[in-house]
Amino acid sequence: MTVTEEPKPRRLTPKGRATRDRIIEAATELIARNGVAGTGIEDVRAAAGVSGSQLYHYFDSKQALIRAVITRQADSVLHPDQPRVTALDSFDALRAWADAAIERQRENGCRGDCTLGSLAGELSVSDEESRTDLATGFLRWKDLILDGLRAMRDRGGLRADADLDELALSLLTALQGGVLLSQTMLHVRPLEAAMNASLAYVHSFATTAGR
Amino acid sequence: MTVTEEPKPRRLTPKGRATRDRIIEAATELIARNGVAGTGIEDVRAAAGVSGSQLYHYFDSKQALIRAVITRQADSVLHPDQPRVTALDSFDALRAWADAAIERQRENGCRGDCTLGSLAGELSVSDEESRTDLATGFLRWKDLILDGLRAMRDRGGLRADADLDELALSLLTALQGGVLLSQTMLHVRPLEAAMNASLAYVHSFATTAGR
DNA sequence: CACTTTCTGGGTTGTTCTGTCCAGAACCGT
DNA sequence: ACGGTTCTGGACAGAACAACCCAGAAAGTG
Incomplete structure (x- = not known):
């Protein structure tokens, strides 16, 4: 292949x-x-x-x-002019990241955000190759979040037994699903609720020292 | 209109x-x-x-x-042969609901689940009328969850100051987003992670007596 | 300055797909 | 049983759309 x-x-x-x-x-x-x-x-x-x-x-x-x-959308998260994703290594940074996403969604009236999630609904069922590309993009995105979470854990902010992979996935899913529902319902609340939930989930693994 | x-x-x-x-x-x-x-x-x-x-x-x-x-998919959640959604009024029921969704996703190899979420990605941007239908479906779905949460609160299992609407939305978004990412990545972990996160979110509003 | 490769314009083809038409069969109320 | 409505079949028109071809301009290469 x-x-x-x-x-x-x-x-x-x-x-x-x-x-x-x-x-x-x-x-x-x-x-x-x-x-x-x-x-x-x-x-x-x-x-x-x-x-x-x-x-x-x-x-x-x-x-x-x-x-x-x-591919372009998947890569756009990585190296370019998106400084906010480069440092998802603190609770504040995660919160700011979520708020930025919410704000962006609010700005354009919950429309036209060409995230991978919007494409996934349309392509992952019909076109196998595109599905693979999308999966790769999601994976890269998740790894980026995971890096931040690892840094938090190594710094002692997150408990050592936390399943960081699961936490990263929950954040990613909240973002994608939240954007999807926000676009459909024309309201930012779904995105807000989803981000709040997954942020709280991450937070529940904080060490007492970490916050 | x-x-x-x-x-x-x-x-x-x-x-x-x-x-x-x-x-x-x-x-x-x-x-x-x-x-x-x-x-x-x-x-x-x-x-x-x-x-x-x-x-x-x-x-x-x-x-x-x-x-x-x-419309059919939206209604299928309500009256018919889906008994599991009629009683989302306890932590155990919510957990069982999430597990059922995860299991269903696993069964059909993370493919072909025609949830509203899958349709939303394809239709909410291109067709305004379909978007409205989908939004109505989501709303009805959310209200169903909300009813369960209200029952939990009235029974004293959830704190009175909990934002039940937000909790219901986070559960719904986790399900839809989780299914979407699971279909794309061909793995149930995204759905699991998302459901775990929002369930934990709900749980964080439990009264000490409630559990 | 030749010479090759890349770039650009527009026209065209052939297919795919939605939507229509018409005529006949089955069905329903009375 | 009779008149009207609903249902079914297949063929057909018409548009939308992806993809191809050819010829010429531009730009890079030696």
Whole structure:
């Protein structure tokens, strides 16, 4: 099952890379608002300001484009300009992370947040390859949270017998599920409730010294 | 925004109702496995064993069919043969409810559970009317949980100052988000972690007498 | 400055899928 | 039994959409 990664344009010129990025960006935007099924190649073409065969010059198929969007979203949590996720290693940091997510959701009226969770509902059943990509993204995300929790434990803030993997998963699930329900109910309360619950869960493993 | 409910066949004969139900059932099955976008009218037609114009005799459009599926799923939690949800009024009952969900997920290999959550990811962004139906379903579901929690509080098992609405929402979100991530990662741990977290959250509002 | 590779535009094809039409069979009330 | 309604079958139109092709411009490479 080891597939060659990107068999399309073997080498990209700077200009080419820029165009490719523009396409992915436009696709991400559209998918966030209309979903995968509701976003046609033609729509992406128009939004990206490219024409016709461009899309198939850079991507083998619509599916390949979607997968690129997924990968981009999964990676966006890691290295780039998201400083808040780099230090989820204290109760305050976790709380701030949750609040930021809630605030972001509130800002755009509980709509159009293109998290992996929104894509998962649409793709994980129908497209096996996309499902794998999404699972990888979730796993990476979870590991990031896990790193923070490990730091907390090593520092003595969390009990040694705490199942950190479970805690990290509960935080991730709360975020994804909360965003999903918030988008559907057009209210931030589901997200708030879910984050509060999992934060409390983490908190219940705090050492007396840790807080 | 008050839309007439079902403008299609004004009166249904017993036979007609049976056919209609069969179509909805087949559609539910297919959607659970292939998603909404991955399920065509033709597929439903074949699976239900009906032919051609039947579908449009009972439903105005594909969207109408989808909405019927949503409504059916939303109602299935309420009156029918699901006795376990009728009594979510103790810690043990909540635990059993969570375990049942986890077990069900494990049984079918984390696939094909047609919960509202799976539909939400696909529909809440693209189709406003379906989003409303889903939101109504979630709300009803939440109220059901809420009833149980109220009973617990009135019986003295939960503290009077507990925000029962928040607790109910956290349970619901944990279930939906957990199923979603479990389906994507093909593992029940996300669901387990999420349910454990929200159950612990509820538990943290228990009175000393209550347990 | 040749020469190759990459990039871009637009038109086109072929398929897939929703939704419609029409005619006949079964069913229901009276 | 009769007239009207509901149900069923299959064929068909029409749109939406992914994907392909060709030719030319631009840019990188020696």
